[in-house]
Amino acid sequence: QQQVKQSPQSLIVQKGGISIINCAYENTAFDYFPWYQQFPGKGPALLIAIRPDVSEKKEGRFTISFNKSAKQFSLHIMDSQPGDSATYFCAANSNYQLIWGAGTKLIIKP
């Protein structure tokens, strides 16, 4: 019940395309859902986050869509660029603890 399931494991998208990464959870006590971007050898960087009372949040080219009834949320990267190539993690917060998805390795082809 504490798991966050993330898919796909890896994703290749052409430059300019839309990258979509999906996550699902079971625990309805989760109250905050961030997405992190991580480059090799670096710590995760907070990209965008949403709370369950909101169905969508957009920041620049990044959008989170949140479906509370389905217990699913997704990250959309519009106009994907080679610099977006990284590993993306979704997470869910319960009290102090972030529960992480397994990550999606995104490659943007020029």
Place this chain on the structure above:
Amino acid sequence: DTGVSQDPRHKITKRGQNVTFRCDPISEHNRLYWYRQTLGQGPEFLTYFQNEAQLEKSRLLSDRFSAERPKGSFSTLEIQRTEQGDSAMYLCASSWTGEQYFGPGTRLTVT
């Protein structure tokens, strides 16, 4: 730079030695977290401080792991009698309202 800093960035040690890592959080953040990350996996929660109080330590991997935050500012993570399985990236994060900001990590290699 006002972000989370960690020291050292890399540590190579022989099996059986003790190692200590330091984390300096963002200055106004009262919460500090330690995570471990192995290759290809998401971070794994280890422990959490609010100010100087360690509010959760049951997820520390074994009794060889300990953490302190003596004055509610920087924190240290110690691993005693290191094993090869301890090789990983050790990440520190800090927060004020809930959004956790991560440092660059300390890469530990146990030979």
